[in-house]
Amino acid sequence: MNNKFRKILLMVDMLALASLVFTACLDVSKLEEKPTTDDGICTSHTYGEWTYSEGFDCYLGGSKTHKCTACGEEETVTVEKKAEHTPDEAGYCKICGALNGLDLVLNSAETEYTVATFWGNAVDIVLPSTYNGLPITRIGMNSFGKSSMKSIVIPDTVRRIEESAFHTCLELEAVTVGNGVTIIVDNAFQNCPKLKKVVMGNSVTDIGNGVFYGCASLSDITISQSIKRIGNNLFNGCSSLTEFTIPDGVTSVGPYAFASCISLESVYIPDSVTGIGAFAFSDCRKLSDVKLPSDLKQISPNTFSKCYSLAGITLPETLVGIGNYAFADCTMLYEIKLPNSVINLGVYAFSNCTNLKNVTFSNQITSIPVKAFTNCSALDGITIPASVSRIYASAFEGCTGLETVYYGGSGDFWSVVAVEENNDPLHNATITKAPDGK
Numbered sequence: 001m002n003n004k005f006r007k008i009l010l011m012v013d014m015l016a017l018a019s020l021v022f023t024a025c026l027d028v029s030k031l032e033e034k035p036t037t038d039d040g041i042c043t044s045h046t047y048g049e050w051t052y053s054e055g056f057d058c059y060l061g062g063s064k065t066h067k068c069t070a071c072g073e074e075e076t077v078t079v080e081k082k083a084e085h086t087p088d089e090a091g092y093c094k095i096c097g098a099l100n101g102l103d104l105v106l107n108s109a110e111t112e113y114t115v116a117t118f119w120g121n122a123v124d125i126v127l128p129s130t131y132n133g134l135p136i137t138r139i140g141m142n143s144f145g146k147s148s149m150k151s152i153v154i155p156d157t158v159r160r161i162e163e164s165a166f167h168t169c170l171e172l173e174a175v176t177v178g179n180g181v182t183i184i185v186d187n188a189f190q191n192c193p194k195l196k197k198v199v200m201g202n203s204v205t206d207i208g209n210g211v212f213y214g215c216a217s218l219s220d221i222t223i224s225q226s227i228k229r230i231g232n233n234l235f236n237g238c239s240s241l242t243e244f245t246i247p248d249g250v251t252s253v254g255p256y257a258f259a260s261c262i263s264l265e266s267v268y269i270p271d272s273v274t275g276i277g278a279f280a281f282s283d284c285r286k287l288s289d290v291k292l293p294s295d296l297k298q299i300s301p302n303t304f305s306k307c308y309s310l311a312g313i314t315l316p317e318t319l320v321g322i323g324n325y326a327f328a329d330c331t332m333l334y335e336i337k338l339p340n341s342v343i344n345l346g347v348y349a350f351s352n353c354t355n356l357k358n359v360t361f362s363n364q365i366t367s368i369p370v371k372a373f374t375n376c377s378a379l380d381g382i383t384i385p386a387s388v389s390r391i392y393a394s395a396f397e398g399c400t401g402l403e404t405v406y407y408g409g410s411g412d413f414w415s416v417v418a419v420e421e422n423n424d425p426l427h428n429a430t431i432t433k434a435p436d437g438k
C-alpha cells in the first residue's frame with residue numbers, strides 16, 4: 001500500500017467517525033460530549049432556533065439565521081416567499097408574527113397598504129400599523145365583513161374605514177378606532193349584534209350613514225367631537241343605547257338616525273343642529289328627555305312617533321312646521337304648546353296621543369289637518385284661534401273627552417269655519433266664542 005492510498009483510507013475513516021458523531025449529536029442529552037477540533041470549531045454544528053431577519057414576513061420571504069450552541073458560529077440562509085403563515089392559536093404567525101389571513105394591497109404609488117380581505121380566525125386582533133416597512137392606511141370595503149373576531153384595535157396609521165368594512169361580524173364586541181382615522185364610510189359596523197363598546201378619538205370628521213345600524217348591544221360609545229352630521233340610520237336599532245350626547249357642531253341629524261333605539265332615555269341635541277330627518281327618533285319607546293335645538297324650523301314627519309314615554313317637549317320659538325305623524329302615538333304626551341311661529345301642522349301630527357290634555361295652538365295656524373288629534377281621548381278642552389278657517393276630516397275624531405271648545409273669533413266667524421266630516425266631538429262640545437269677535 002503506498003502512502004497516498006493510506007491517507008485516503010484514513011480520510012474515509014474520519015468521515016465515518018464524523019458521521020457517527022453527527023448521529024450521536026441528534027440526541028440532545030449528549031450535546032456536551034460533542035467533540036470539537038483543536039481550534040474550537042465543531043466538526044458538526046448543533047444549531048439553536050432560527051432567528052428571522054428584521055421585519056420578516058412569510059409572504060415576502062427574507063433570511064433567517066441560527067447559531068451553533070456549542071461554538072457560536074452563525075449560519076444565514078435565504079427564505080423564499082411562501083404563500084402561507086403558520087398561525088398560533090391567537091391567529092398570529094409563529095414564524096413571523098404576522099396576522100394570519102390578512103391580505104393587503106399596495107397602492108399604485110407603492111407608498112401604503114390597504115387591508116383587502118381578512119380570512120383568518122384570530123379572535124382578538126391588533127391590526128399591524130405597517131407591512132413591509134409601509135403604513136397600513138385603509139381598511140377596505142367589506143374587508144372584515146362576516147369575520148368571527150371578538151375585538152379589534154385599529155392602528156393610528158389607518159385614515160379610512162371603508163364601506164361595510166366590519167358588517168355582520170356576529171361575535172364582535174369591542175372596537176378601538178385609531179387616532180388617525182378621519183372617515184368611517186357607510187355601514188362600516190352595520191349589523192354587529194354583540195358590539196358593545198366603541199372607542200373613537202376626535203380625528204374622525206365624518207361618519208357615514210348606517211355605520212352602527214342594528215348594533216343591538218351597543219351601549220358604550222365615545223364618538224368623535226369633530227363630526228358635523230349624524231348620518232341616516234346611524235344608530236337605527238341600537239336597542240341597548242340608553243343615552244346619547246350629539247356633539248356640539250353637528251348641524252344635521254339624518255332620517256332614522258336613532259329610530260327604534262328602544263332603550264334610549266335621553267338625548268342631547270346641541271343648538272348647532274338645524275335639521276332633524278324623518279323618523280329620527282321614531283319608536284324610541286323610553287325617550288323621556290329631549291331638548292330641541294333653539295333654531296329648529298321643522299319637525300320632520302314621524303320624528304317622534306311611537307315615543308311612548310315622552311310626556312312633554314318644548315318646541316322652539318323658531319319652529320315653522322310640524323310634519324305628518326310627528327308625534328303620533330306618543331301615548332304619554334300630556335301637554336303641547338305650539339309657538340306662534342308655527343304655520344303648518346301635518347296630518348296625524350298628534351294622533352293617538354291618548355294622554356294629551358293641554359294643547360295651545362299657534363295664532364298663525366289656518367287649518368287643523370286630517371286626523372291631527374284623532375283619538376286624543378284625554379283632551380277635554382281646546383282653544384281654537386281665530387286664524388283657523390278649516391278643520392279637516394277626522395281632525396278630532398275619537399276625542400271622546402272633549403267638552404269645551406273656546407273659539408278665538410266671534411260667533412259670526414265660527415259660523416264660516418269649515419268643519420269637515422267625522423268631527424262629532426267638536427259638534428258635541430260646548431263652544432264658547434270670543435265676545436268681541438277679535
Ligand SMILES: [Zn+2]
Nearest residue numbers: 042045068071
Ligand atoms: Zn458548532
Ligand SMILES: [Zn+2]
Nearest residue numbers: 058085093096
Ligand atoms: Zn408568517
